[in-house]
Amino acid sequence: MIPVWPWVAFLNNPVRFWIYYGFVIGGFVFALITLITQLIKPAPYGRFGNNDNNPNNWGPVIPQRLGHTISDALPCVVEFLLVYFLYGRNQYHYTNLVFMILWQLHYIHRGLIHPWIMRYSSKTTPLGDPRFIIGILLFIIGFIINRYADLKLRNLRRENQGYVIPSGGLFNYISCPNYFGEMIEWMGWAVGTFSLGGLAWFCFCCATFIPRARHNHRWYKERFADYPSQRKALIPFIY
Numbered sequence: 001m002i003p004v005w006p007w008v009a010f011l012n013n014p015v016r017f018w019i020y021y022g023f024v025i026g027g028f029v030f031a032l033i034t035l036i037t038q039l040i041k042p043a044p045y046g047r048f049g050n051n052d053n054n055p056n057n058w059g060p061v062i063p064q065r066l067g068h069t070i071s072d073a074l075p076c077v078v079e080f081l082l083v084y085f086l087y088g089r090n091q092y093h094y095t096n097l098v099f100m101i102l103w104q105l106h107y108i109h110r111g112l113i114h115p116w117i118m119r120y121s122s123k124t125t126p127l128g129d130p131r132f133i134i135g136i137l138l139f140i141i142g143f144i145i146n147r148y149a150d151l152k153l154r155n156l157r158r159e160n161q162g163y164v165i166p167s168g169g170l171f172n173y174i175s176c177p178n179y180f181g182e183m184i185e186w187m188g189w190a191v192g193t194f195s196l197g198g199l200a201w202f203c204f205c206c207a208t209f210i211p212r213a214r215h216n217h218r219w220y221k222e223r224f225a226d227y228p229s230q231r232k233a234l235i236p237f238i239y
């Protein structure tokens with residue numbers, strides 16, 4: 001097999017490119033955030049969870065066995081396999097299969113067996129604030145949609161100096177996925193910070209994106225007789 005260096009992966013395929021580098025960048029960023037936050041405060045389970053000796057209340061609790069299964073098996077078994085088979089490169093090459101199986105051996109044990117056979121002193125573990133988790137997820141999803149759409153628009157000009165009908169990804173459903181993605185980003189920000197300032201900023205962005213998407217959509221329909229009729233302006237299937 002000809003070696004392909006990781007930094008040139010998927011250059012001709014924007015979806016796979018962003019899935020790959022999205023996870024890679026996210027991985028480095030999360031590594032740094034985890035290092036800093038865990039140096040400041042230990043991860044909130046076992047002896048450092050919510051208990052009488054721990055002054056830090058980490059929020060609502062769930063069963064500890066379930067907590068470890070969610071944190072380890074969902075990303076490392078389910079998500080890993082989905083990305084591996086849907087977006088991987090050379091999924092069936094023996095080298096990749098061997099390392100995929102080694103990973104799965106570790107995480108099927110760690111996520112699905114280990115949490116259910118251990119003898120924990122505490123039956124529960126704190127879940128953390130769902131607003132924080134949902135907010136970050138929304139922000140990351142919105143960011144990926146926004147960057148993908150902007151890049152796609154940029155690439156349209158490579159072949160053609162005028163305007164063309166964009167297609168692919170969310171462009172098949174809405175005229176302005178770049179605005180839609182950014183709206184999701186700021187929605188995530190507002191949920192995560194749970195602040196009036198965040199909500200005000202989200203409303204301000206919507207006040208730009210909704211009219212602009214409406215104008216863009218109308219413009220596309222007037223300009224191109226063959227503009228896909230089922231395509232919406234800003235929100236898939238809705239508006």
Ligand SMILES: NC(=O)c1ccc[n+]([C@@H]2O[C@H](COP(=O)([O-])OP(=O)(O)OC[C@H]3O[C@@H](n4cnc5c(N)ncnc54)[C@H](OP(=O)(O)O)[C@@H]3O)[C@@H](O)[C@H]2O)c1
Pocket residue numbers: 146150153154156157162163164165166178179182204205208
């Ligand atoms: N936070 C906020 O309040 C806010 C407000 C506005 C925008 N933004 C963000 O800024 C970014 C850019 O927004 P924008 O309003 O400038 O986007 P846009 O109007 O869609 O234009 C983006 C670029 O793509 C080109 N383009 C658009 N449609 C095309 C088509 N059908 N065929 C070929 N080229 C096309 C445009 O060319 P032309 O310049 O020739 O039209 C422009 O270079 C987005 O990510 C948006 O979310 C944020």
